[in-house]
Amino acid sequence: MERGIMPNMIRLATAGAIAALLSVGQVSAQSENLAEFFEGETVTILTGHPPGGSYDLYAQLAARHLGKHIPGNPEVIVQHMPGGGGSIASAHFANRSTNDGTVIGLLPEPLAAKQLMEPESSHWDLNEMRYIGRFNDVRSVMMVRDGAPAQTVEQLREIESPVGCTGTTSSSSQTGAVTRYFTDLKFRMVCGYDGSSSVILALTRGEVDLTSSVWTNWLSSQSEAIESGAVKPILQFGLEPIAGLEDVTLAIDLIDDPAAKSAMKFFAASGEIGRSLIAPPGMSDELYQMFTEAFDAMVTDPEFLADTSEKGIPLNILNGAGMEEVKTLILSTPEEDVKLLATAMDEGFN
The missing domain is CATH 3.40.190.10 (Periplasmic binding protein-like II)
Incomplete structure (x- = not known):
């Protein structure tokens, strides 16, 4: 064995252990900060359709279960902003909603397609938003x-x-x-x-x-x-x-x-987008990751699954990463196809 290799390996291992401990400490601190922020807060799910339809069905489902998996366990409510087939809410969400984690959306599935087909009336850029996860497709x-x-x-x-x-x-x-x-x-x-x-x-x-x-x-x-x-x-x-x-x-x-x-x-x-939660423009990577993790935990929670089973609510879950792939597929459609x-x-x- 060459001289110096073992000490170097020990130094690298020690450095790695210290880095891992620091990483754990950072995650813990972030979680504590998020819990402190969200405790007593209200998270609003904005939807562009009136009560009673499938948008409301899945928004209310999230309102019942998502808060349990967000640090600080905030109350989650649904806000309806109907009009223009969901375009009014989508434009509001893209341009006027706060990005501090107190507002997320459940918006129309053709958002990306409409952005390409009717850019003059699409007052949003889906490239600036990120999907948190899908409850169900709408084929x-x-x-x-x-x-x-x-x-x-x-x-x-x-x-x-x-x-x-x-x-x-x-x-x-x-x-x-x-x-x-x-x-x-x-x-x-x-x-x-x-x-x-x-x-x-x-x-x-x-x-x-x-x-x-x-x-x-x-x-x-x-x-x-x-x-x-x-x-x-x-x-x-x-x-x-x-x-x-x-x-x-x-x-x-x-x-x-x-x-x-x-x-x-x-x-x-567009049907693959389905009924999905989405994060507004400008949300930090830390908050976005927290929401995707909360969504993933929610959809495997026995209480959530029992609720959907009892009410006969269909599910075809897709996580945030998968949803982002679908979004990219749609937004990269050639102009001639559009x-x-x-x-x-x-x-x-x-």
């Missing part, structure tokens, strides 16, 4: 009513079928229009219904043959109709099949043209 599913002339994808290529929708700005409505534009399915868009419940009522009455909504909405509002066969899934819109719907055709798989397929991938990716999707959304309704 849309198109249902066909029992008795409709076309009951399979092959029959949809041969038989013109009316597709009910609310308006051209609804993401669920856009699924039909975009699919109509990119595929050979013979959809006839019938828009103007006042809300998703009105469209579903029209479906059950036979006014339209098909309509789309988020799968969790179908399960919560039409479980009996699904079980009885009064309606059944015929198409799904996502990057991969929904668990339990592996035999239902993915709309993206009907597209052969590479450019159209890429644009459809951009469209479907333009092609905009054309499909416009002309697919005509």
Whole structure:
């Protein structure tokens, strides 16, 4: 053994041990500082939709359980700021919310896509925000009513079928229009219904043959109709099949043209954002890490899991790092794909 190696190794080991102790001490001090700050504080979850929908469902779920896993155990409440399909709350969150950890968001899933497609009306930059974690995706599913002339994808290529929708700005409505534009399915868009419940009522009455909504909405509002066969899934819109719907055709798989397929991938990716908590611009790395750790602890907490099971709240958890990958995927979409999707959304309704 060379002389000097052992003393050097001892010195390195000692230095490493001291560094580790200092690191532990720093983490402990940070935790104590955070606990001191958050004790007696209120953390607000800002959402851009009114009470009663799926945004509120998951925001209230976080309000019940997240504070337990934040140092100092602050109270967590939900603030609703509806308007503009969530755009008002999103702009407020990006430009006026404090970044000291007392405000986080649960904002619309198309935030990144809208930033690329409508930059002039998107008063936020998602590059400056970071996702904390996802409760569930929001992939849309198109249902066909029992008795409709076309009951399979092959029959949809041969038989013109009316597709009910609310308006051209609804993401669920856009699924039909975009699919109509990119595929050979013979959809006839019938828009103007006042809300998703009105469209579903029209479906059950036979006014339209098909309509789309988020799968969790179908399960919560039409479980009996699904079980009885009064309606059944015929198409799904996502990057991969929904668990339990592996035999239902993915709309993206009907597209052969590479450019159209890429644009459809951009469209479907927003559903992967789903119902997610997000940190405002300017939040420190320390606070952001604390929130991601609190989220990860919350979603594995037996009390949280019992709550979701008892209330039948669907979960498809994705942590903050995974969510940031999805965000980056969407924001890196080539401009030509963005333009092609905009054309499909416009002309697919005509």
